[in-house]
Amino acid sequence: MFRVLITDPLSKLGIEQLLDATDVKVVQKTDLSKEELLTEIADADALIVRSQTQVTAELIQHAKKLKVIGRAGVGVDNIDIPAATAQGIIVVNAPDGNTISTAEHTFAMLISLARNIPQGYRSIVRGEWNRKAYVGVELNNKTLGILGLGRIGTELAKRARAFHMNVMAFDPYLTEDRAKKIGVQKASLDHVIAASDFITVHTPLTKETRHLIDAKAFSQMKNGVRILNCARGGIIDENALFDAIQSGKVAGAALDVFETEPPGEHPLFTLPQVIATPHLGASTREAQENVAIDVSQEILHILRDEPFKNAVNLPSIPAELQEKLRPYQILAERLGSFSIQSAEGALEEITITFSGELAEMDTAPLSRIILKGTLSHYLSDVNYVSAPYLAKERGIKVTEQKTSQSHGFTHLIHVGIRTDQGEFIVSGTLLNGLGTRIVKIDQYPVDVQPEGHLLLIHHYDRPGAIGRVGTILGDHGVNIATMQVGRKNIGGRAIMMLHVDKQVSETLLESLEALDEIHRVTAIDL
Numbered sequence: 001m002f003r004v005l006i007t008d009p010l011s012k013l014g015i016e017q018l019l020d021a022t023d024v025k026v027v028q029k030t031d032l033s034k035e036e037l038l039t040e041i042a043d044a045d046a047l048i049v050r051s052q053t054q055v056t057a058e059l060i061q062h063a064k065k066l067k068v069i070g071r072a073g074v075g076v077d078n079i080d081i082p083a084a085t086a087q088g089i090i091v092v093n094a095p096d097g098n099t100i101s102t103a104e105h106t107f108a109m110l111i112s113l114a115r116n117i118p119q120g121y122r123s124i125v126r127g128e129w130n131r132k133a134y135v136g137v138e139l140n141n142k143t144l145g146i147l148g149l150g151r152i153g154t155e156l157a158k159r160a161r162a163f164h165m166n167v168m169a170f171d172p173y174l175t176e177d178r179a180k181k182i183g184v185q186k187a188s189l190d191h192v193i194a195a196s197d198f199i200t201v202h203t204p205l206t207k208e209t210r211h212l213i214d215a216k217a218f219s220q221m222k223n224g225v226r227i228l229n230c231a232r233g234g235i236i237d238e239n240a241l242f243d244a245i246q247s248g249k250v251a252g253a254a255l256d257v258f259e260t261e262p263p264g265e266h267p268l269f270t271l272p273q274v275i276a277t278p279h280l281g282a283s284t285r286e287a288q289e290n291v292a293i294d295v296s297q298e299i300l301h302i303l304r305d306e307p308f309k310n311a312v313n314l315p316s317i318p319a320e321l322q323e324k325l326r327p328y329q330i331l332a333e334r335l336g337s338f339s340i341q342s343a344e345g346a347l348e349e350i351t352i353t354f355s356g357e358l359a360e361m362d363t364a365p366l367s368r369i370i371l372k373g374t375l376s377h378y379l380s381d382v383n384y385v386s387a388p389y390l391a392k393e394r395g396i397k398v399t400e401q402k403t404s405q406s407h408g409f410t411h412l413i414h415v416g417i418r419t420d421q422g423e424f425i426v427s428g429t430l431l432n433g434l435g436t437r438i439v440k441i442d443q444y445p446v447d448v449q450p451e452g453h454l455l456l457i458h459h460y461d462r463p464g465a466i467g468r469v470g471t472i473l474g475d476h477g478v479n480i481a482t483m484q485v486g487r488k489n490i491g492g493r494a495i496m497m498l499h500v501d502k503q504v505s506e507t508l509l510e511s512l513e514a515l516d517e518i519h520r521v522t523a524i525d526l
């Protein structure tokens with residue numbers, strides 16, 4: 001039974017599939033203290049949050065069983081992604097469900113800002129009738145500058161175009177083609193900042209976007225510019241905004257998000273030019289249902305080991321590709337494990353080569369699995385989320401390459417290991433109907449099923465060597481299930497690959513290594 005902990009309010013309808021699942025126990029506890037949260041997380045398999053719960057490295061450390069953190073929404077800046085990745089926890093979000101609601105909210109803020117609607121309302125309910133104080137501006141023919149033309153920025157642009165605004169956008173990933181399709185002018189950051197009557201930000205909050213709009217940016221803007229932030233507090237420097245409004249440079253600002261939430265009695269609220277909402281961008285019935293449905297679905301897929309799509313700390317893999325790669329997973333993991341157990345010395349580099357039909361596919365997920373297989377030999381709790389991170393942290397170079405040459409096989413995976421003591425390479429394939437096979441160890445062709453207890457023996461090709469190995473194994477009560485011998489030339493170096501029925505002892509390995517014709521014996525357990 002999977003325990004799914006939900007610590008922020010979520011749509012009940014949206015989480016119905018979790019509540020109905022017979023393999024899931026849903027625990028919904030909001031407004032938990034830090035201590036309560038640390039206790040609750042200890043035995044949770046999945047955690048679902050919105051933006052309130054701060055998923056810190058400390059919280060993640062207390063999560064002993066956690067496989068997945070689900071964010072019912074877009075922004076994951078309340079989740080310590082590197083800490084989750086290091087601990088092998090998948091982070092998923094619901095990127096599409098609240099796009100329309102947030103774009104509509106931003107548009108509502110845009111009109112409210114242009115026409116002083118909140119200020120007018122506040123005045124009239126105070127009993128005033130002050131029409132002169134709240135004269136606004138039209139949107140028609142004005143320039144809207146959008147920083148970040150992703151999902152929300154794009155939907156906002158469409159709405160602004162319908163109001164006959166000129167829309168200008170800066171986004172590092174915006175192509176001329178896409179800009180044309182959406183009907184916006186692609187421009188540099190400086191140009192958008194200098195030419196817009198309204199500027200709205202729709203980027204995530206990252207190191208690069210923190211204070212994207214600062215005092216210098218304000219100084220480059222048109223006089224009387226109006227600013228909107230319905231993305232994340234911190235993208236706009238709030239102190240600089242305060243100064244820019246006071247100096248008259250900025251005519252008004254509409255804010256849905258704040259550097260600290262809740263913002264309390266914020267100095268910006270003392271300025272009549274500022275209108276604000278308490279992070280309501282995604283607060284519609286529809287958006288909340290959508291994101292809860294999406295994130296619940298992803299959580300179920302991950303817990304049940306099924307294909308999923310919206311991982312933030314893993315490259316997204318289309319379900320169709322996941323299905324295609326699935327048969328290779330066992331081979332990949334076993335090759336990773338085999339290679340590291342066979343090599344001697346401290347691991348420095350892993351080179352993974354995909355050949356034949358695999359060279360045509362996106363094999364990055366298989367590389368992660370191979371890496372997991374390799375690193376698991378040294379480290380506990382490695383999974384395919386944390387494996388690349390852990391390799392990098394330890395200075396292990398990982399290279400993936402592809403070649404069309406598959407030496408008569410439809411596909412091959414080669415795993416090359418370089419340690420401080422030498423190099424080792426193993427190649428494997430999936431034989432139609434016959435399962436996984438190791439087909440080459442270093443330069444020796446073999447045909448070995450990568451499973452169970454194996455003995456890899458490097459020896460010199462001399463008469464009697466095989467017999468003596470058999471005798472020693474027999475003396476230690478170890479039965480040989482299969483045996484393969486590979487050599488390059490008569491009397492030269494050779495290998496024996498044995499499947500044995502049980503794990504072998506250190507004493508047995510030492511007895512084998514004591515034989516003259518043997519120079520190395522490695523026990524491998526897969």
Ligand SMILES: NC(=O)C1=CN([C@@H]2O[C@H](COP(=O)(O)OP(=O)(O)OC[C@H]3O[C@@H](n4cnc5c(N)ncnc54)[C@H](O)[C@@H]3O)[C@@H](O)[C@H]2O)C=CC1
Nearest residue numbers: 074075102148149150151152171202203204230231281282
């Ligand atoms: N107020 C609210 O309730 C909500 C706020 N949000 C916020 O809105 C943000 C945007 O959401 P989506 O449009 O769904 O995300 P998205 O990922 O579709 O779009 C973000 C865009 O920002 C661009 N970008 C990244 N760095 C940039 C930079 N330095 N300069 C210019 N552009 C940059 C990206 O290329 C991307 O196109 C989210 O990250 C989230 O923080 C999202 C939903 C609700």
Ligand SMILES: O=C(O)CCC(=O)C(=O)O
Nearest residue numbers: 050051073074075282283
């Ligand atoms: O959960 C919420 O209401 C906040 C939505 C949001 O900010 C996001 O999806 O990034």
